[in-house]
């Protein structure tokens with residue numbers, strides 16, 4: 030039978046199939062962070078169940094961590110307790126933990142790929158919806174709830190119904206200034222935030238084949254924002270080159286053998302998907318969102334479309350926008366360049382390339398938050414800190430930061446923030462804050478102008 034990439038990885042991990050029921054799926058890697066692990070640890074302790082395979086778990090602190098003075102005790106009580114609890118739980122259970130100050134600390138979805146923990150053909154879970162990011166490696170990766178975190182702790186497996194399969198093909202040539210973030214924002218704006226519900230989504234076509242691993246991670250990261258359980262892209266030479274040489278990646282003959290296997294992880298010609306979409310790359314332009322879900326996106330120079338959905342009325346009232354309005358010229362006081370969607374070295378190289386020699390507008394507070402200590406170190410080594418600081422941007426320490434208001438980095442009420450993160454929900458960046466999602470390049474250009482502009486005309 031012809032199989033999809035998803036079928037191949039899934040089938041290779043089925044421990045047992047219950048006739049007409051769910052499968053028991055083996056999990057290769059379990060990533061954890063401070064927000065969704067405490068109850069799962071408690072549950073196991075209460076039931077006196079040991080953690081089955083602690084060596085398959087990697088922990089980091091990212092959501093509640095401050096991005097200034099990380100060497101000092103965390104001031105916020107709640108946040109400090111969360112991190113202390115994770116630290117103690119990892120110690121007690123022999124789990125590898127990259128806490129604050131550790132050279133491998135950072136956002137969970139940034140560190141696992143950069144350390145070579147994420148590899149093609151694996152199953153990876155985390156109590157975090159953006160676990161879909163790891164699908165960029167041809168991995169079945171998805172977010173799980175806290176009770177499932179406990180299930181994986183106890184058994185290294187999960188009881189799951191096999192999801193349906195969809196494929197999105199994007200072929201053609203991307204226009205100048207169009208980033209991977211624009212590709213996924215465009216897809217979600219066209220297909221809607223429920224289009225992926227119940228599905229795992231494979232991204233195929235020359236646009237993804239030609240994309241860097243960083244770009245593929247940005248795309249897969251936002252699969253969850255169209256409702257999909259996860260997204261994935263077939264591994265290829267770009268993937269192998271990224272994985273090779275990383276800290277925990279296979280080496281030498283083991284790597285050669287693995288690559289031979291990874292080569293087989295492609296959807297067979299003629300394999301059938303439950304649904305499929307084709308998108309012309311030429312239709313995609315730099316995107317921004319105007320509403321309170323990631324599907325409410327338009328091309329930068331576009332106007333807010335009329336709709337019959339009453340939820341849009343509420344979204345526009347929250348955002349202070351109107352139907353038919355163009356966002357060009359909207360004054361922007363906050364810029365956030367970071368999050369597991371766009372805080373990798375390539376993102377900051379793009380931003381630095383654009384702002385080098387320029388200055389941010391006076392009204393703008395611009396935050397640059399690397400996704401990990403390693404990204405921060407690379408930025409320093411490449412001289413990017415200097416470029417950002419000279420342009421008046423604040424460079425912070427790694428963490429989820431202003432992506433969600435779980436730490437000190439919050440956007441004031443009613444202020445617009447052009448953000449490279451993945452969610453623009455009400456209050457996501459602080460009570461009353463208004464988030465406009467965009468690519469790092471778009472955010473950089475807006476930081477320089479202090480208002481929304483169509484920067485594509487400035488590109489040479």
Ligand SMILES: CC(C)[C@H](C(=O)O)[C@@H](O)C(=O)O
Nearest residue numbers: 064065092156157158159433
């Ligand atoms: C806190 C965590 C559970 C949450 C998620 O699952 O995604 C967060 O990372 C987010 O982005 O909203």
Ligand code: SF4
Nearest residue numbers: 159368369429432433
């Ligand atoms: S950076 Fe944002 S989206 Fe990513 S894990 Fe952290 S809070 Fe979630």
